[in-house]
Amino acid sequence: MAQQKNSGSASLRNAVESSGKQSGRRAVASLILAFGAAIGCVFLVIRYLDTHSIGGAKPTVPVVVASVDLPLGTALTKEDIQVVPWPQEAAPDGAFATEADLIDRVIVAKIFKGEPITKNRVAVAGAGTGLAAVLPEGYLAVSVRVDDVVGVAGFVHPGDSVDVIVTMQPNTGEPVVSKFILYNIKVLAVGKQIERIEGSKASRPVSATVATLMVKPEEAERLALSAAKGQLLLALRSSLDQEVIETKGIIPSVLLSGVQRQAPRKPKPAEPIVKPDTVEIMRGDSFEQRTFRDR
Structure with missing residues (x-):
């Protein structure tokens, strides 16, 4: 009986010791894992700060x-x-x-x-x-006289891009036409010059605005002819718009084609011509005609 008690006590003691050893091993393993995770976090933080440092020195x-x-x-x-x-x-x-x-x-x-x-x-x-x-190779600077209307009320500045419209009568007897002649033309300068009014008694100087445009030689020819024969108008382009749309131009009859016009008045009918009644009278050798009109 005593031997059985001693044997049971020894088994219980061995089980407790074994359980204690396993718990210790788990605790040590948990500490090692926690320590390793902490080191990994520190490494990641240091790496992030090196890459995204606010006050860190960059080359x-x-x-x-x-x-x-x-x-x-x-x-x-x-x-x-x-x-x-x-x-x-x-x-x-x-x-x-x-x-x-x-x-x-x-x-x-x-x-x-x-x-x-x-x-x-x-x-x-x-x-x-x-x-x-400033001029690239192959380009010319051509100046044209503009007013506040032609120059988009003063909103055209150096560096802007414009389209050029001309309004002119091609030939005598032909209708006036307006048409785009140049597209996406760079403005080099916009300034004032002093001109004198021709024929004025006082010959007083007036201020005129001159726009200098960057054009190719063939564009310079078209611009010069248009300025001499017609009236120029500058149309300001968006800096993002590079598209060129060719137009056919427009004349007054086409411009007003959709306008309802008053029908012309019909002429009054002419009054009928009433021939007078004529009576012939013979008296011997004499002949006489008498006309009678209605009153």
């Missing part, structure tokens, strides 16, 4: 930007530009690194303050100054 390169808004045709000076650090991965193609490379170069497209200046937005070195430096 930069010097880039020349505009200090002020620069209109088309501007000859650059030191006051117009400055060098700023620019993120290397976002540096634009053709950017300049030093101010010396841009001094006296001419802007061929409007550049806003803080915008990088790139090679495709300045004239080549040695191209000179003024509009001649």
